[in-house]
Amino acid sequence: MNDIILLLGSDGQEENYMETNYAKSAYRTFLFWGVCSSLGVTVSTLVDATLVGNFIGSTGLAVANIATPVFLLYLLMGITLGGGAGVLIGKKLGEADLKGANRVFGSVLSAGLITGVLFAAASLVFRSALCSLLGATPELLPQALQYLTVVFAFAPIYVVYNILSIAVRTDGAPKLAAISSAGVIVTNLSLDLLFMKVLNWGLVGASASLCIAETVGTLILLTHFWNKQALLSFHFHIPTWNEIKEYVENGFGVGSAFIFQTVVMLVFNTMLLKENSENGTFSVAVFGVIYTMSTIPGAMFDGAGAAASTVISILGGEKDWKGMLAVYHDGLRIVAAAGMIMALFFAAGAKNILIFFGLNDGPALETAAAAFRIYALSVALAGVNVVTTSFWQTIGKTRYASGLSVLRNFILMLVAGFLLIEKKGIVGLALVYVISEGVCLLLVFAIQIFGKIKDYIKEKYSFTNRVFEEYYPIEEGSMEKMSQNLEGLCDEWELDFKQSFFIHLIVEELLLNIMKFGIGETDKKYYVSVKVMDNNGECILRIRDNVNSYNPFDLRGDEVDRAVMEMIKKKAKYYEYQRKLVFNYLYVTI
Known part of the structure; x- marks a missing residue:
């Protein structure tokens, strides 16, 4: 049935x-x-x-x-x-x-x-x-x-x-x-x-x-x-x-x-x-x-x-x-x-x-x-x-x-x-x-x-190792919930300090940039999906959002924002920012 x-x-x-x-x-x-x-x-x-x-x-x-x-x-x-x-x-x-x-x-x-x-x-x-x-x-x-x-x-x-x-x-x-x-x-x-x-x-x-x-x-x-x-x-x-x-x-x-x-x-x-x-x-x-x-x-x-x-x-x-x-x-x-x-x-x-x-x-x-x-x-x-x-x-x-x-x-x-x-x-x-x-x-x-x-x-289409995935509305109230979820994830998976730091930094900085520069005055609801995958000791982070035109890595924002985004690109083992389907995707291997 x-x-x-x-x-x-x-x-x-x-x-x-x-x-x-x-x-x-x-x-x-x-x-x-x-x-x-x-x-x-x-x-x-x-x-x-x-x-x-x-x-x-x-x-x-x-x-x-x-x-x-x-x-x-x-x-x-x-x-x-x-x-x-x-x-x-x-x-x-x-x-x-x-x-x-x-x-x-x-x-x-x-x-x-x-x-x-x-x-x-x-x-x-x-x-x-x-x-x-x-x-x-x-x-x-x-x-x-x-x-x-x-x-x-x-x-x-x-x-x-x-x-x-x-x-x-x-x-x-x-x-x-x-x-x-x-x-x-x-x-x-x-x-x-x-x-x-x-x-x-x-x-x-x-x-x-x-x-x-x-x-x-x-x-x-x-x-x-x-x-x-x-x-x-x-x-x-x-x-x-x-x-x-x-x-x-x-x-x-x-x-x-x-x-x-x-x-x-x-x-x-x-x-x-x-x-x-x-x-x-x-x-x-x-x-x-x-x-x-x-x-x-x-x-x-x-x-x-x-x-x-x-x-x-x-x-x-x-x-x-x-x-x-x-x-x-x-x-x-x-x-x-x-x-x-x-x-x-x-x-x-x-x-x-x-x-x-x-x-x-x-x-x-x-x-x-x-x-x-x-x-x-x-x-x-x-x-x-x-x-x-x-x-x-x-x-x-x-x-x-x-x-x-x-x-x-x-x-x-x-x-x-x-x-x-x-x-x-x-x-x-x-x-x-x-x-x-x-x-x-x-x-x-x-x-x-x-x-x-x-x-x-x-x-066939499930990730075999540990996976964390949550969806958040892009709004100020989501930041606290997101931080709590990521902190619990890092403790549960026993991630080292560097991995924990970069996961928090990337996710929180990305959300802040999208809220500041990616969304104008609109009634449309925007969401961000945060997915963390354990790849035999490496962490693969995939962030997906439905903000149509904003690219947080195009070096808009103040000097601090630009410096953080450049650091993410340089320090990650793998970095790729794509527009795929009708969404923005960030792939980072930490």
Whole structure:
């Protein structure tokens, strides 16, 4: 029973607000910008399809649909490599291992660039055969070659863009990742109008606008590495085979969904078209609407899962298992609520949505609306499955994540499709979505109960030696309580005079500086977390605060303040002050 309660978002006890507030605050910041970024990609796709259809016509739409698997393949490569490496980068940053984090980043960046260049070279050599393989008929082949030749040539940009987006987000800049996504949309829309409407470049203009827009998004992401707060540096490092294998294993659970969706879509289109030509064509059109509308909740859930992965990976590096669970719980609550709201909206507006897409065939419309309402039920279930896949992938349960992804996006869809579509047509297809999400949700419950996920996290992500951690509001009254707690800690651990002196000095001086210079007139509540870890005789001190812009080590204050801060930096065995997630972190080894 406790495991079921855990899945739903509570461990059965009232959570300590300050203890989990840092994790939840970080997650919700990353969630907002992550969803904006994911929705940006969806909006760009919808806008591009609309403009191609209006400026070029049905031929342009057909070619764009033929090219869809190529873009999904780019997502597979970029998100599998980038997502897998992102988990490792987050953990390294959480451990304050900047050198290790940068090695992983340089390695995955090189792997992505090499993968993209190799794919571009091979696809350009065999582009005619590839276009035919993707479904281009002899009549469409010339247009498909025009469109896809440009897309093939830009493969490295597409792969590197996704890797950079994940890395920049993990390095504490989710807003910039969302801005880059907006840059892609605006550039694509502007160049579509210029190339197709003004210059009449046709399909070459359509593909060129997409590729140039992706390049602009990549350039926006690169500006992150000129930011003084960036912990990652832009560089290349030749990856080993074992490193690439680790990235793929870590990222396959999320990245594989894109290619599986392509295969399922091709199979279902073929099955629906086996009906008589009129009904089959209408059913495929309804499926197209379902697939298109599914990208909206899909983008939101993917954004929620990606945000959870980023924050949980960093908290894992910090050995903050309670924060990891708090983020997972928060993500489940958010996607469950969002899923139910969207499901109700889809069910209530089913007929109007279909009419909006031009499907207004009277007798068939009622059946199509019923199918769309059935599909809407799956939206209420999908969010938990998506966030759980990201969660399992991040905590090291990569086989669980990959298995759930393959089952949810491929095996269950195909098995249920073969059983239902031939008998029930488009209604059967809608049932396939519900069955797939429902079975996977039951599987998630079962694994939470029998897999002992909470025990696994506590064991793997807990500090094995002695640990002291307390949370304090940043106010004058906290100083006395903080001093008493630290004095009791030093006595209990029998720390020597030097360690005791430095712990008191660092914590008290930092709090005083933040109160004097970091907080203006505001009603916002600020907190500081003080964590002391016994590392076999050494003391590791980690102080985390949610004051957004103040750096106590930038030598503001009077001469005494500056002298104390300089002494802390010089006398500590290890010192690092970082802005990570959306907080300030001080790491000191004494």
